[in-house]
Amino acid sequence: MEVKIGVQHAPRELVVETEISPEDFEAQLTEAVTSDGILAFTDSKGRRIAVPGSKIAYVEIGTGAHGTVGFR
Template sequence: MDIRIGVQHAPREISLEMPDDEKSHTKTRAAVEAALEGKSAVLWLTDKRGKETAIPSEKIAFVEFGAPNGDRKMGFGS
């Protein structure tokens, strides 16, 4: 599953490739909701390869959850 996060006053968004399992999706969504509600000062996310990314909660502009990697369509027929 891909996640795109927009950061205020930054020209590019952050793109992360997350694990595709349901448990990971639920945990990630809960962490994002807590950050947006102000319950945590920093949103920490760990991608599929184990790389950790920290984003200050107050600077998050938007969060977009993409389709699972198996559902991606490529080419002219998509």
């Protein structure tokens, strides 16, 4: 699944592919934001990502668009 995370005072959003289910990711996100903690997860390439919950501006959780080439 593809996740886009907007971080306050950052010019670009984080775009990450992860194997976490949308429900589990949303639960981790809610916990990080409400407790002012850290949103930490592993992407599909095995890299660890950590974002402070207080700095998250927005999050888009989706399936991504794999294999799109050319004009639509």
